[in-house]
Amino acid sequence: MAHDENSPGGPPRAVIAASLQRERRRAGLSLAEVARRAGIAKSTLSQLESGTGNPSVETLWALSVTLDVPFAQLVEPPRPRVQIIRAGEGPAFRAERADYVATLLASSPPHTRRDIYLVSAEPGTARESDPHMPGVVEHVVLSTGRALVGIAEDPVELAPGDYVAYPGDLAHVFRALEPDTLAVLVSEHR
């Protein structure tokens, strides 16, 4: 992550605090219940969620397991304009061979991390993501199916091969319109 802009003071306790509380609420569990499942004192959890304290790895690990959240996400959370490139009309750099075309969709700005996700979705209720931290940009390339992707207020319909990028610090959606919808999502953050 994020080591780039080291807060020299150390790890982001506020981030840990926010992550713990957010994930706990997302799971719909009480503070006491999470503490019980994780095998830690609820007083400890209370202090962590209030930003006090510097948890041991063991403690944080137990919580990440209990909350089913990747360990790293508790410490370096996703720090959450819309660009569309339709399949076949890629404008930018192309490397062409007789049977091979590679289109550059997005070049990495300096000091960014990009995590690669595979998204599998079925038609149903829209999946709305809570806004991530400012600065996050999400890139989606649709593989199969059809989907509405992008800012919650104004999503874009994607066909296979289509590409869209949008800021992740706004509420955004991924709604499959067809069965077996598959997409590659690259989450970019500073």
Place this chain on the structure above:
Amino acid sequence: MAHDENSPGGPPRAVIAASLQRERRRAGLSLAEVARRAGIAKSTLSQLESGTGNPSVETLWALSVTLDVPFAQLVEPPRPRVQIIRAGEGPAFRAERADYVATLLASSPPHTRRDIYLVSAEPGTARESDPHMPGVVEHVVLSTGRALVGIAEDPVELAPGDYVAYPGDLAHVFRALEPDTLAVLVSEHR
């Protein structure tokens, strides 16, 4: 993620120990020097590398910054050079909803650029790339069709949704096996 197989005992101290020692040696630094730069006691670092103790997040963070290693990498075991994740069996980080599954395929190491390509290919002669600069890693997620991808000597057959990562500083191939083969390629370089 790695949490799937919870070692109930807690966080992998052995993994932390190994990671710290490996990364420190890779950097060619002495134990005392790393401790000094990280602002921790060398006795503490010595104990951590020996697998004793349960470091606080603050301590581990300082070390991850000093060693320029992503925080997660200190806690989670190193990935193999060539990694394959078949569609639907993503083992790593998952965020699941009723109609939505996002699998973290690859997390970005520090100081890297990742450029996103859309690859369109037709069956025909194999497309062999000359080796790129050392340190380059390529990630491929197959969207449609079928393809042989990876190290030239030992490529992997990918189906839609499959993911493979391989070092780009070796000769590698991308050979479509079916018409209308589409893939997302993320080129990662320091």
Place this chain on the structure above:
DNA sequence: TCGATGTGTTCGTCTTGACGAACGACTTCC
């Protein structure tokens, strides 16, 4: 109204991680 249960907080105690000095083992160099 009054208990009963749930929430999250605060407080005293004890355990434990982090520190720094001292240590033995090992090179280098005069």
Place this chain on the structure above:
DNA sequence: GGAAGTCGTTCGTCAAGACGAACACATCGA
């Protein structure tokens, strides 16, 4: 040879994290 410089380890001390009980507060039902 031995003085000086590394290396990583061990040990006693102190600060801080983790614990559990007690706490204030809200909600609910008899």
